[in-house]
Amino acid sequence: MSRSDQDILATLHPDCPDWRRLGPTPADAALRAQAAAVTAHAEERDESWSHGFTRRRLLAGGLGVGVAAVSNQLVTTRISWAAPGADPGGTLIVVFLRGGMDGLSVLVPADDPELLKARPDIAVRAASLINLQRGFGLHPSLAPLQPLITSGRLAAVPAVSTPDLTRSHFQAQDCLERGGAARSSVQSGWLDRVLQQLGPGTTFRGLGIGARMSRSLLGGSNPIMLTSLKNFTVKGIDGVAPQTLAALTKLYTGIDHPLGVQGLDALQASAQAQSYAKLEKPGKERGYPDGDFGAALATLAQLIKSKAGVRVATVDLGGWDMHTGLGTVDGGDMTNSLKTVGAALAAFTADLGPELDNTTLVTMSEFGRRVGQNANSGTDHGHGGVALVLGGGVKGGVHGRWEGLSQKVLDQGDVPGTNDYRDLLSEVxxxxxxxxQAQAEKVFPSWKPTPLGVMA
Structure with a gap:
């Protein structure tokens, strides 16, 4: 240690007027001064923290940007149990299509004569469909997924729901993301319970891509939320020079307090994310379409390829509440939205390369739409919807019970929920x-799962 360093450690304190000479900005200087003081007086640190000394002094001096500079997307991180690069044992991704996607426009029962009667203006005609099996076809906007269909890596489940759902977006999303029937008392998210059953993993084991925490991840597992790897970093202090990051690390090291653990791990996660970001090529170069959905999947693919240990991840895509202007295969909201989905999912699966063998993606929505079109050439809130499952370990084709669209089958004008989401998700x-199976029953309490056959 140099003489100047010794002088600083021996004499400097945040209350000393000389502290500003430590950094290029007052905020940087204050953090470095505080770190020096903490290092010099390590034996007093626990007592100081317990009395609020460290944080109160910084805040009182207008320097709260210091410890609070960890971006708000880092505050839910938790300690890493395993080193990045360890075999994660596979990744499950859940894409929630918010708004109540019309399953009959996505997975179309082309041979059912009742469909054209109910939807004379908006039904997708058989000649336009991508053939699957059992008389079903996919909307032509999902044509980029043809390689997955050909290789047997895309499965579909029609008439999927959970009992007691209402036609309320909020209630239905809350119910499905808790993983129980509508009247269930379970409050944590089903993916949080999955993480609890999986046990230790890396910092990135539970991950949400986007600005909103998915209800399915809420609970004690403390997932990470991020919008991009590049932005998953400490912000607000002169670009965060290495010396300032080192000072922040010192401030959070060795503190027997939950904030100390989470703060230090946030810094470590940020450093890991930046190392992954350096390897990431722009999404456009990797075939992803423009927009938040493509960008989210590109970020997720980079983390999986970097072996960051992602076990479960969520991505949201809204815009599926199509009461008006649903359109036809030639244009309209459904065609445009499915083009985004098809292009982004195709780019994601291609980008993963060999890692696709260990990755399975499920799309779900809170409910389907009514069978009959409305007066505005759209569809209103219904019941049974459709789920797609694609990637490694998937058994391609159409799975689950399907009883047609006759009036004796419909549930008050809706596709019935003959296939339960919990059977699908537990199998995955x-x-x-x-x-x-015993662990799956803890993820979905009071439910004994019956596989639908979507996994090979």
């Missing part, structure tokens, strides 16, 4: 993530 978590 057991086969993709290695949970036992």
């Amino acid at each position: 978590v057991m086969r993709r993530l290695g949970l036992s």
